Amino acid sequence: MNVELVINSTPNEVVIGLLNDKRLIELHKEKNNIRFSVGDIYLGKVKKVMTGLNAAFVDVGYEKDAFLHYLDLGPQANSLFKYVDAVRSGKQNVSNLMYFKNEGNINKDGKINEAVKPGQYVLVQVAKEPISSKGPRITTEISIAGRYIVLIPFSDKVSVSSKIRSSEEKTRLKALIQSIKPKNFGVIVRTVAEGKSVSDIEGDVADLVSKWDECFKALQTSEPPFRLLGEVDRTNAILRDFLNASFNAIHVNSERVYDDLKTYIRTISPDKVDILKHYTGKVPIFDNFGIDRQIKSLFGKTVFMKSGAYLVVEHTEALHVFDVNSGNRAKSDKSQEENALEVNLEAAVEVARQLRLRDMGGIIVIDFIDLHNPENRKLLFDKLKEEMKSDRARHNILPPSKFGLIQITRQRLRPEVNVEVLESCPSCNGTGKVQPSILFVEQIENALRFIIKEQAAKDITLCVHPYIEGYLKQGGLFRSKQWKWYFEYKQWIKVIKSDSYSFMEYHFLNKDLDEIVI
16 A cells, blocks of 8 residues: 655645555645644633533634533533633642643533633634634643643543553553653553653653643733644644555655644654655655646535446535436346346445545435345445545434435535636636636736836746647747747746646746746
């Protein structure tokens, strides 16, 4: 299995593609100015207490107040509230909890107005990013994730990932954690800790304790709303969560991101530094690895599979629906049941891939082709469960209903990845107004003249549709548009093509391949 991470960094966002044997299985987009990521810890202020919802709305600095349900308070909420008050008043002058006396757990069936009051300062963590018109969902059950463990303040419980099968290894890890963890801190041991040495895990514990110390120092003087501790960015979080022996390469097109990742990988897994590659090719990185082409084919309403069968994907406010169609795939030498089973098994693989790729959450309904044999229905159900095992989001799959539908609930933490795959009209650029194509090259030349004369730009690269690239280079030595620009501006303008561009789309790039804003 060949697992690669391809990172396309631009001034506005970072796009991360995860490839498994050259097939795109996950796509993550993160704006460079993003806030309210899952895991961020904030000092907030309770604005409203809604007893009818058994929840409170908390100001954490987002345009919509964050939602805090009573069930998201966590059993140690009283201890956390006491700690915040003690730190703010100066009674708690150290970050560690060695001498801190925990309060009793809150009542599971209690009411929100018994726990928090309007105007109260609370320490909260983002559990779900803002989605659509909703603010972030938050919790007071604080946890700080590291490479090998998750640290939980105000708890003494130690648990080990259920994915670690060896009972001897579980016992070893529990004993190790009990001997090194600070008092009044609980620990969850992650799957990647299996087989790791004492020094590796001890270093992770020390790193997480230092992050808690950062929170403490910021909590002493900050006023809400204020972010006390930010989760690592999406790229580092992906590496932290599942960088393992299966990774073969990490390609990144930005020197700055490359340096950041190199430092981070040296910290979490020094033996993996060599798999990090700085991509310096002239072709855009996603074009080079075939990711743009896959995005165009995988994010539409209709998704075709190798056999000729296809999925139709529909989204509603309440749920997502996959409809499986056999298309032109039919083998005359096989029965209808056998053909239906083969299509459904192939569709199960693609549905699992689509859920990860689009990061779809909530209720998902899959309408497979009808199967009459109970054994075949069980085979399909088992296949779908097997394919979903690699999905890191929590999910639950129900057996086929009497109508042949399979229902899935999948954890929704972030907004769904939605990529617009429709091409803009090459003549009107989507405006509905036709632009004379004879003026298009003149438009490019005017823009080029401006960035050279007014912005004094050097080492310019022009990225265009393949047809336009051919036109600008036609005529050969000394006769093409490209040579004309060389004689006029006394510098060579590189012209490269991008298959993902619409016919009349173009961008000027600087020497770092960042877009030149005109």
